[in-house]
Amino acid sequence: MGKTLLQKVWDLHTVRRLPTGQTQLFIGLHLVHEVTSPQAFDALRTRGWTVARPDRTFATVDHIVPTRDRQRPFLDVLAEDMISALERNCRDFGVRLASLGDDRQGIVHVIGPELGLTQPGMTIACGDSHTSTHGAFGSIAFGIGTSQVRDVLASQCLALEPLKVRRIRVTGQLPKGVYAKDVVLTIIQRLGVSGGNGYAYEYAGDTIERMTMDERMTICNMSIEGGARVGYVNPDATTFEYIKGRPFAPAGEAFDKAVAWWTSLASDPDASFDDDVEIRADELIPVVTWGVNPGQSIGVDGRVPDPEKSPDRQAVTDALDYMGLTPGQPIEGMKVDVAFIGSCTNGRLSDLREAARIIRGRHVAPGVKALVVPGSDSVSRAAEREGLADTFRAAGFEWRGAGCSMCLGMNPDKLEGNQVCAASSNRNFKGRQGSPTGRTLLMSPAMVAAAAVAGAVTDVREMVPVDVAQGTPSGNRGAD
């Protein structure tokens, strides 16, 4: 009987079985940011501990950083406090940090892969639920809370229980105008927001195999929205090609040895899975969320549900009420006030390229505030070089500095009142984007671009420019 990648990586990183029966798991890479780490560093100080493996730890700033007026000290005093605390902590404990002004700065889940820190076969932990992103490389990556951040800092280990594995096979050709985001929103809609509880999701099938690393990252990123703490794709030639030449990637002979090891970690052909699901890519259409969790979505040509005909009547009523929607209303044509392109889900160069193709030669609708927040400084520079930044600015988008920004509204980038936002991010929870009554519609970056231009939810397939219709593939390198 063969093993899954999860089992192989888990076994390789097992230090011992703890008296409680949990596994003590070695963490190969610990990524740190400013919001979930200060209390953990304080705990180390209080107890007189050091960081066990600074060489396996890397920090950056993303959640609270302003995306404009980035001069220090920030106007936002609390942001200044938090960034200063991380800078001090990293200095005191010898942790590498890409802070503001460092050209490696960006959203932690964007820079890990960009820098080649993220590699197949690693266990990766970070105080952020979207750590599942790194699973795109065939690593086992999961989000943790601050007390666990403390544990990893102090011991480079976590006490965990093994996960079951559900294989999700996506097969067939994705139609034009349908993206990785639509695939993962469909998976969450079908399996539910808690369907992945206790599971790691292994994404497989020919559709996934043909995907670029950026696309695989989008899929793995949102595993947690389906309840799965871990999502991964088996490493292959696409993975290795992406990693080659990155700053922290093995080089020369070491790279060849690495590829051999990475290849050996993929799930065996005869591995058994705790569950198997199949999704047909060729049947998919662009997806938009209508509710207050990422599972509440429909195709762009669909109508929002009628609570009276729904099994979860109360939840649907509540969601429609919050969103200001009428039962059975078409989602297409719903007015938007804000368009946000960015986040660890869809803030990479290929996302900006796809959005730029839609807006090129067009303009943001009157009254719509539209912003692009690149996932990293590196993405930003690459987009400037390619002329994408100019395309966005010419179309009436604001072009910002890298960070999490309006995905969670911890900085000044927030919705106001009950504004409706077409967002390329990952969560449409009540109040998620910084206004307690703000409303979020999740969709692909291209769909956000289309909504920005039309001022309302629009089917991007009807706005597809000529080069997309001819099937020019998007680039497969996230950034320089």
Added chain:
Amino acid sequence: MGAITTVTGRALPLRGDDIDTDRIMPARFLRGVSFEGLEQHVFEDDRKKPVHPYNRHPFDVASFQGASVLLVNANFGCGSSREHAPQGLHRWGINAVIGESFAEIFFGNSVMIGLPCVTASREDVQTLMEKVEKNPQAEVHIDLVAGTCEVDGFRCAAILPPKMREAFTTGAWDTTGMLLENFDEVHATAARLPYVDGF
């Protein structure tokens, strides 16, 4: 930190599936370098709207003040990994949560701070909520070893996964000390991993 084998106290029912950590603790309250004061902001945005049948949010109902057991439905604590959510609840006074199911990261974060989240069936959670609504002064008694809870003569299963039960009832939920033992084994594991030394 010590073993936790029982939790006893009045309870607070909070209905609804898929209650996410953004609702429990909106992101703007993560703007700070300590967890102090988070109890003041638990469900801050939700509390602006009345909740049927109380005409206010359960956390603001007078008779539920001082409750230490939180009763919830399915997939409680989904979304963000912010420990600020269980920290806020714990600091508000919640010492145990009984629910149909919990999101994994929330559950793990709660374990780390000594806040047991025990599961009960949908019917039993419903009964517990009704009992508590009828008599908010009734004390709920959770026995983590036996895997039961009791209120007002009603008794049902309320369980932790076996390893977690072990962690709480032996005090091993505070993991750092345990992880720091035998550090040679940690280095030995690292040494077996080719990437640690650059292949």
